[in-house]
Amino acid sequence: MIKYGNHRFPGKLFVVEGTDGSGKSTQLTLLYQWLKAEGYPVSFSEWNSSPLVKATTKRAKKRHLFTPATFSLLHATDFADRTERDIIPPLKAGSIVLADRYIYTAFARDVARGCDRDWVRDVYSFAVRPNVAFFFRAPLKVAVDRIVSGRPRLKYYEAGSDMGWSDDPEESFTIFQGKILDEYDRMVDEFGLTKIDATQSIEKQQREMRKLISQHLSRRRFKAH
């Protein structure tokens, strides 16, 4: 099989990772605006957005059909479709691709759910390695507060309620996010994630991101016209 690994495509792949409530999506949107304004071709790929898989995921979440293994595999299916459709072709064409969550999300979540660490890594071994993977790290309490205060109700799988850790969704969510954060922390060295302190101001985090990303961009921009 083609294992993409460290890609040699002319485009660049930047991804953001972190627990829910770490502010990563906000940062990615700001980055997108900047790259656009600078004249780079940019495309965007979001976790869980494959048109082929979306309906299945939605139905399974609603009807609580997942086990940890099938949760992992269906998300991998979604990711494979986006890799084949939204990630590799633009990279080959020289575009910048931004991904809101990447394989590290699966590694963190699925292992937190009890899947085997090596198995999950094997399943995703077809993935392209990002040029930079940002890990927005917020302390557990900060992240949990941001989510819990902003949402009327935590969703079943989001809260990790399928694991039976606690009947209280908020408590279950905190346990789940704690496990996820542990997994992220151990991946920093394993995958060379770029850690960003998500308690800093939004502006400061964005400056840090832009500075690092600039080093990966050629001075010659591909203008759209």
Added chain:
Amino acid sequence: MGRSTHIALLRTWLESRGHAVLDTGMTRSILAGRGIKEAKTGHTLGRLTMQLFYATDFIDRLENKMLPALRSGFIVLTDRYIYSAMARAEVRGIDSNWVRSIYGMALVPDAIFYLRVNSPQQLVERVLASGKGFDYWESGMDLHLGEDFYDSFIEYQTRMLNVFDRMTTEYGFHVLNASRSVRSVAADLRRAVLKLIDQSFAEDESRTQAASRSEPAATSPRGPDKTRTQEVAER
């Protein structure tokens, strides 16, 4: 080659003999069956995505149907197991180690029956008899192997047959010549299954006897890992 016919016959026969049977098959999971069918109506299903979608379907049926049934002492008949998925992957140039690691949690079946035809032309006859015409995926159209569905079908199925033949020794398929009448293939299947059942009951008997000697009050249920899965391989 007549897989569903043979599974139906086998099921009826087993039940009439007093065995509980679960029959299942590819794309029949509650979780992913419908999604796979929908994804296949378009032609945008990529080869990696396809593999993982089928794996999701398989693991869902394994965890929610096959394992619980085996634990309760059922005989499980499955219309294709992991070998068909692995063959399709291989024909598409996907690393077999990757596919094998995905299916790492699958149980090794007690028997894998491979209903084998001698040539892709025999498969063509079946396609014609079905009146449905050539299927895009069964013809390997995603691989661009020929000028049209027919050429592509022949080439694709030839490759599949080669992979299955190689797997026959690798995984110990029990090969049945499917070019014969339904009646004689069914008779062979019954004979082979009967042998497995007899063996398995003999083992059960001796285990029960051993258990009652050492621990008279033991009321534990049957061992959970008693596997009686039979794969009827694709073609």
